[in-house]
Amino acid sequence: MGTRELGIALAACMYIAYIAFVGKIVMRLLTLRNTSPPFDGGTVSEITPMTVLKAMGDIFFFSRLFRVNPRLWFGEFFFHFTFSLVLLRHLKYVMDPVPVWVSALQTPGLCAGYLLPLSLLFIVITKLGIERKEYVSSYNFSLLGLLFLISATGLLIKTVIRLDLVSIKHFMLSVFRFAPGVPSDNGVFVLHYLMAMILLACLPTHIYAAPFSVTEARKREERLSLLMHEK
């Protein structure tokens, strides 16, 4: 076991990561004060239940990406899907008692944990190996690398190191209760935890903005035919 000081340090990292994550969103909301009134000529329209339904499809199934690049869609969809399952599986470490639905997701989440690094590799191979993209976002590739390391260390913890998960849960609950306990001092666990915090602090802004832009695009596209034509 590690020390209480290590526990405090890891807890502090989590609090900082959450502050950075929430702070970014708050700052963006504050920045909205400095914008102009909508100047989206001809695009403002009522949103219908059907538009919402279609937009939900666009958001959850990445249909816009599917239209432009089905191969990359395959990788991205599986990455987001498996990552979500892994995240949901991790809820058991911060919820007490563990809800039935979280328990039910443990096996699918474990399978997703094995597929997650493969989906990341698929994305990298598609972009760099198969499609040989001239434009590569260094930020995106840093995130992909970070996610790969997080998923790889997670798998190591699950399959090779086999840490005491009960003590990890106790530590995680203590962090969420603002009374940090003593964590495992296993290097792989500490690395896994710290990288997850870095990811939280650096989460790309599209996770909250893209659902909005995709919904607006759906509204705009439905409005386009009415711009110059009678209903």
Place this chain on the structure above:
Amino acid sequence: MKSKNSFTQCLSPHQLIELDACTQCGECLRYCPVQEVTGNPSISPPEKIRMFREFIKATSGLRASLFGPRDIDRKLLEDFVKAVYECTACGACGQHCTVGIFTQRLWPMLRREMVRRGLGPLGPQANLSKIIAKTGNPYDKPADERFSPWFPESVRVSEKADIGYYAGCTSAYEAQPMVKGDVVVLGAAKEPFTMLPPEEEVCCGFPLFITGQHDMLEDLTKRLVNAYEARGVKVLICSCPCCVNIMARDWPIFYGQELPFKIRHISQFAADALQKGRLTIKGELNERLIYHDPCYLSRGVGIIEEPRMILRSIPGVHLLEFERHGLDSRCCGAGGAARKVFHENAIAIGRLTIDEAVEKKADRLVINCPACYAKMHEAMQGHDKQIRITDIMELLGSLAGGGTS
């Protein structure tokens, strides 16, 4: 309180969120005409967004709020200005954007922010306001040359009518066969129409809008709307997609209320006249035609089917399609007012369309936009591939006659 230093002043909340939504996936580069001819990812859509995000972060981010705004790297700012003005603003990137960013609208607003900061527009674009204020058009041509000496004498223009026709500056000064075709078709359909005298038919505002210079837009809009209203116009028809775009999308904003008339593209009028028998086609045309969708007509206002309906109604015509057509069409190179500054790009982009038309063994390339018309003709000069280029109304006007109903 608003911060004057913020880079978000000219953006709507929606556009600010769009900037955050970009995943930097780079899929849009495959559809960007500027990328096709320059192969320079540093001026690509995701790079422009990345740079602009940096500006926002430096002036409005968490650190800027706590410790004050940072100085922005001059080189980054210059790179951004070049990138945003080299863009043809065709909107193909947005059409294929995996998160649906409306780039056809976003780029002009980013340009507007550069104008606000005194960093744009570039080169000859910077004189547009003065020229339009002086002559009423962006080509620095006298008003009395707007329709003369080439305007067809056989066509009768009414003093007042339900239908108004706006020729547009590019059509009148750079693509006269388009205007001739338009008015011949209007005349052949025996539909009374009115026009403003040349000194009153001023710029619609699009060149100013697209380069981010908004100061005169309200004045220009009100002058034109009031003048057409005074002539009893209920439907204003125009053939220039850029004019139609700003009229349909933005004039109501600058006018401050709903327009007192509808905006329609000439191809809508002609397709309707053909369907209702007010216009008939005399003779046939045994040719393979290929139709180029103007960006601001297809992606801009959704006019895609009507031009095809017109062409298909000409007996003998075999209509071909570009690989990228309709909402996916490729820019002709003339878009975004970039052609005056990045001339080589514009010519190279125009030649991509010409080359494909020739490869598909089309006899004629049919155009539906004065900027495309002028740029394609220019791109053909000195090019090894040649094709006949005709405006759709020029073609229809040569074949059309009045109907019986």
